[in-house]
Amino acid sequence: MAKVPVQFTLNGAEKAEFIDSGTTLLHALRDKIGDTSPKGGCHQGTCGGCSVIIDGELRLSCLTLAETCNGAAITTASGLSEGGVLHPLQRAFLDAFATQCGFCTPGMIMAATVLLDHTPNPSRDEVVEALSGNICRCTGYEPIIQAVLTAARSNSQNAA
Amino acid sequence: MALALQTFSTVKEANAALTVAGTRYLGGGTLVVRAANEGDVSVSILIRSTEPSLSAITVSGDKVRIGASVTMAAIACHPDLSSLAHAARAVGGPAIRNMATVGGNLFAPAPYGDFTVALLALDTTVSTKDGEVPIETFVAKRESNHAIVTAVGFTLPVDGGFRFLKVSRVKPTGVAVLSIAAVLEQAPDGTVSSARIALGCMADRPMRATAAEKALLGRKLTSDGIEPALAVARDGTSPITDPIASAWYRNEVLPVHLGRLLLA
Ligand SMILES: Cc1cc2nc3c(=O)[nH]c(=O)nc-3n(C[C@H](O)[C@H](O)[C@H](O)COP(=O)(O)OP(=O)(O)OC[C@H]3O[C@@H](n4cnc5c(N)ncnc54)[C@H](O)[C@@H]3O)c2cc1C
Numbered sequence: 001m002a003k004v005p006v007q008f009t010l011n012g013a014e015k016a017e018f019i020d021s022g023t024t025l026l027h028a029l030r031d032k033i034g035d036t037s038p039k040g041g042c043h044q045g046t047c048g049g050c051s052v053i054i055d056g057e058l059r060l061s062c063l064t065l066a067e068t069c070n071g072a073a074i075t076t077a078s079g080l081s082e083g084g085v086l087h088p089l090q091r092a093f094l095d096a097f098a099t100q101c102g103f104c105t106p107g108m109i110m111a112a113t114v115l116l117d118h119t120p121n122p123s124r125d126e127v128v129e130a131l132s133g134n135i136c137r138c139t140g141y142e143p144i145i146q147a148v149l150t151a152a153r154s155n156s157q158n159a160a
Numbered sequence: 161m162a163l164a165l166q167t168f169s170t171v172k173e174a175n176a177a178l179t180v181a182g183t184r185y186l187g188g189g190t191l192v193v194r195a196a197n198e199g200d201v202s203v204s205i206l207i208r209s210t211e212p213s214l215s216a217i218t219v220s221g222d223k224v225r226i227g228a229s230v231t232m233a234a235i236a237c238h239p240d241l242s243s244l245a246h247a248a249r250a251v252g253g254p255a256i257r258n259m260a261t262v263g264g265n266l267f268a269p270a271p272y273g274d275f276t277v278a279l280l281a282l283d284t285t286v287s288t289k290d291g292e293v294p295i296e297t298f299v300a301k302r303e304s305n306h307a308i309v310t311a312v313g314f315t316l317p318v319d320g321g322f323r324f325l326k327v328s329r330v331k332p333t334g335v336a337v338l339s340i341a342a343v344l345e346q347a348p349d350g351t352v353s354s355a356r357i358a359l360g361c362m363a364d365r366p367m368r369a370t371a372a373e374k375a376l377l378g379r380k381l382t383s384d385g386i387e388p389a390l391a392v393a394r395d396g397t398s399p400i401t402d403p404i405a406s407a408w409y410r411n412e413v414l415p416v417h418l419g420r421l422l423l424a
């Protein structure tokens with residue numbers, strides 16, 4: 001099948017690839033570009049493990065065709081830390097034991113990032129709502145919710 | 161078989177491309193790409209159009225036009241559509257709502273199609289290149305539709321006139337046990353002067369509860385007043401059975417939830 005060009009920024013860096021038409025963004029990111037932070041849990045839209053941020057919006061990369069992202073700005077969990085320093089959400093997940101096997105973590109962190117971008121001081125219900133498309137089989141969710149609330153508090157303390 | 165995507169800047173060109181065998185239109189892809197991921201080989205070419213009108217919401221007075229590519233998230237945060245926001249928010253989780261389109265929801269099989277339930281109660285018209293058709297006719301014959309839906313249009317109900325309820329086991333994002341939408345108008349004495357009630361999961365696609373609508377006319381929205389409507393709520397239903405609920409269960413609980421919606 002004919003290859004098609006795709007070009008977007010991934011975590012701020014320009015990326016250009018030739019891919020098979022119809023390739024999902026998840027597949028393109030993991031297997032072509034080598035960013036394995038989005039996880040393919042179900043490929044059905046139900047687990048949220050493949051969540052990425054496209055032009056500021058949370059999306060499921062398993063249901064998004066890579067060609068539809070031409071010109072977009074894509075953020076994945078691997079783009080959050082800066083110069084080896086963890087993002088406050090990543091730090092909070094580690095400190096709160098909100099990551100066990102870790103499979104859901106990149107998707108959870110993407111969903112939480114979008115939440116805190118729009119709602120810096122979310123209520124517990126808002127955190128639950130924001131994470132409601134992401135499944136975790138290990139933690140029982142409470143540590144994850146607490147980690148997001150802690151990250152929000154530390155962000156607002158740093159901003160003060 | 162691998163998928164291929166073809167993108168057209170106009171709906172006209174995309175409609176022409178859809179006449180080829182093995183093609184299907186791509187909305188947000190939450191159903192059609194999922195089907196491909198699951199091994200559905202009936203589609204080999206996905207077609208989409210990026211015509212800007214498909215993504216536009218226009219509200220003039222009480223007349224609303226929503227382009228078919230508008231997402232549930234866009235409806236949920238539109239300042240003039242706040243009365244419909246909870247129906248748009250009933251679809252999936254945050255990422256799904258950023259992708260799921262109005263056009264795609266018209267084709268979603270039960271247990272999906274929650275927003276279409278709302279549109280059915282709102283007496284929506286569905287636009288394609290062949291003109292406008294009432295949503296009931298469109299949904300009934302949707303398998304034979306090969307034209308791109310460009311927009312849906314309806315009149316916004318008066319404040320408080322639109323009611324919507326989705327019942328699900330997993331909060332806040334579960335798949336529906338059932339969903340109900342109602343547009344009710346009341347005379348000054350409180351009796352119901354017009355009623356449109358739509359149900360989700362009570363058949364393979366959203367349906368009207370016409371017997372309950374008739375039984376509400378001239379009645380007050382009190383427990384006694386709605387009694388006859390609840391008694392006939394199941395008329396014509398043929399609910400789905402899925403891992404969420406059996407057909408029997410859905411029929412059992414429908415009058416309970418309809419009662420709650422009418423008395424709310
Ligand atoms: C995890 C998950 C949870 C979900 N939860 C819900 C839920 O709670 N409630 C609910 O209602 N749905 C739910 N859905 C189903 C789905 O996301 C929605 O119904 C959505 O609105 C479908 O729209 P789409 O744009 O993604 O459709 P697509 O997948 O792009 O298309 C679906 C079908 O519609 C056709 N189509 C799309 N747009 C047009 C158009 N403009 N003209 C002609 N044909 C068109 C396509 O060809 C295809 O056959 C869920 C899906 C997933 C994966």
Ligand code: FES
Nearest residue numbers: 041042043048062
């Ligand atoms: S892999 Fe995309 S939602 Fe599960």
Ligand code: FES
Nearest residue numbers: 100104136137138
């Ligand atoms: S930490 Fe294992 S799935 Fe969430």
